[in-house]
Amino acid sequence: MPGESIAIAADHGGVELKAILTGELGELGYEVLDLGTDGIDSVDYPDFAELLTGAIRDGRAQRGVLICGSGIGMSIAANRHREIRAALVHDNLSARLARQHNNANVLVMGGRFIGAEVAKDCLRAFLATEFEGGRHDRRVAKMS
Numbered sequence: 001m002p003g004e005s006i007a008i009a010a011d012h013g014g015v016e017l018k019a020i021l022t023g024e025l026g027e028l029g030y031e032v033l034d035l036g037t038d039g040i041d042s043v044d045y046p047d048f049a050e051l052l053t054g055a056i057r058d059g060r061a062q063r064g065v066l067i068c069g070s071g072i073g074m075s076i077a078a079n080r081h082r083e084i085r086a087a088l089v090h091d092n093l094s095a096r097l098a099r100q101h102n103n104a105n106v107l108v109m110g111g112r113f114i115g116a117e118v119a120k121d122c123l124r125a126f127l128a129t130e131f132e133g134g135r136h137d138r139r140v141a142k143m144s
């Protein structure tokens with residue numbers, strides 16, 4: 001919900017999309033915790049996944065957005081943490097299902113795979129969609 005703190009981080013493959021989504025989050029009324037990277041110099045995505053998962057763990061952010069070139073490395077890195085459910089999404093439906101069925105708390109996208117408008121649509125869907133609970137609660141609980 002607007003007012004909620006959302007952390008965002010990217011590697012060099014996602015830095016352009018991060019800037020776009022940071023602006024979108026601000027326009028939607030979210031508090032944004034931007035954890036970098038900020039330039040096109042090559043960096044290692046696990047370092048930024050660690051920063052973001054740490055921010056969720058210690059309560060500085062409630063949810064997060066991670067972007068690398070494909071989204072794959074960031075997903076793998078973020079999901080090493082028990083409290084993180086990071087979902088790599090490509091469209092509105094996968095973003096919605098990530099919330100409805102998986103209670104994802106981190107949205108992951110591939111900056112080299114997804115266009116800005118589709119990415120913004122995914123972000124809005126991720127933010128606005130509630131977890132359905134019920135049978136999904138049991139399945140999510142089995143993962144943690």
Ligand code: RB5
Binds near residue numbers: 070
């Ligand atoms: C960086 O070139 C690239 O490997 C990274 O952004 C990501 O796609 C890794 O999964």
